[in-house]
Amino acid sequence: MPLNPVVRDWRGRRVWVVGASSGIGAALAEALLERGSQVALSARSAEPLEALAARFPPDLRLCLPLDATRRDALAQAEEVIRGTWGGLDLAVFCAGTYAPMRAWELDPDKARAMVEANFMSVVHGVKAVLPGFLAQGSGGIVIVASVVGYRGLPNGLVYGSTKAALINLAETLYLDLAPRGIGVYLVNPGFVKTPLTDRNTFRMPALIGADEAARKIVNGIEGGRFEIHFPRRFTGLLKLGRLLPYALYFRLARAATGL
Numbered sequence: 001m002p003l004n005p006v007v008r009d010w011r012g013r014r015v016w017v018v019g020a021s022s023g024i025g026a027a028l029a030e031a032l033l034e035r036g037s038q039v040a041l042s043a044r045s046a047e048p049l050e051a052l053a054a055r056f057p058p059d060l061r062l063c064l065p066l067d068a069t070r071r072d073a074l075a076q077a078e079e080v081i082r083g084t085w086g087g088l089d090l091a092v093f094c095a096g097t098y099a100p101m102r103a104w105e106l107d108p109d110k111a112r113a114m115v116e117a118n119f120m121s122v123v124h125g126v127k128a129v130l131p132g133f134l135a136q137g138s139g140g141i142v143i144v145a146s147v148v149g150y151r152g153l154p155n156g157l158v159y160g161s162t163k164a165a166l167i168n169l170a171e172t173l174y175l176d177l178a179p180r181g182i183g184v185y186l187v188n189p190g191f192v193k194t195p196l197t198d199r200n201t202f203r204m205p206a207l208i209g210a211d212e213a214a215r216k217i218v219n220g221i222e223g224g225r226f227e228i229h230f231p232r233r234f235t236g237l238l239k240l241g242r243l244l245p246y247a248l249y250f251r252l253a254r255a256a257t258g259l
Helices: 023-034 046-053 071-085 108-136 159-180 210-222 232-241 246-257
Strands: 014-018 038-042 061-063 090-093 139-144 182-189 227-230
Touching: 014 023, 014 071, 014 108, 023 038, 023 046, 023 210, 038 046, 038 071, 046 061, 061 071, 071 108, 090 108, 108 139, 108 159, 108 182, 139 159, 139 210, 159 182, 182 210, 210 227, 227 232, 232 246
Parallel strands: 014 038, 014 090, 038 061, 090 139, 139 182, 182 227
Antiparallel strands: none
């Protein structure tokens, strides 16, 4: 049984994608526009948003550049969307940043930046859209976390913590909101080729493109799934790793990463 409302037709659905300037967010926004959704595009950089928007009819897209770490900016953008389109059906939160970090490289300033961009931006976004969803008794929240939130991994210091926090946030939101008719979708990608993963200097198993990631997210939402994880040949192994005792997991993690 689907855990969330099933989407059978994207035409006319009003979607807000926060983090739409590159990577998974841009690919997902493009996929939804191609399916006939009305998509509001948000990110810090206006130029890539406008370049994407220019390829689609004006009535289907809305450019709202903003800093997702600013609660007031997200609240104001939500008001613009509702004022322009009369409502909102789905909010996707995938803005974030990544800085590879080992324990001896711990940098509190970089850590704070990741917490603000990866976790607090979602908290602010949920706060912005939730009153409208509760009032209308419908809507959906998509939170893009990562499989690195399953368990600790080398190079993922703080970054992995923010993704683990998002997983917990999505699970808790679901418990509260599903009985009220509001969907919560948790997206846990493996390695996806984006400007952020381009910073990695190690081999990334089962690396896929952003377009493929977007298709899998769309398919997961259409099927009403709670957790959408991919590619499964990789994420399935990491899910199994969650069940292992620490002594075995630590040995396997070191062996697999070489770190």
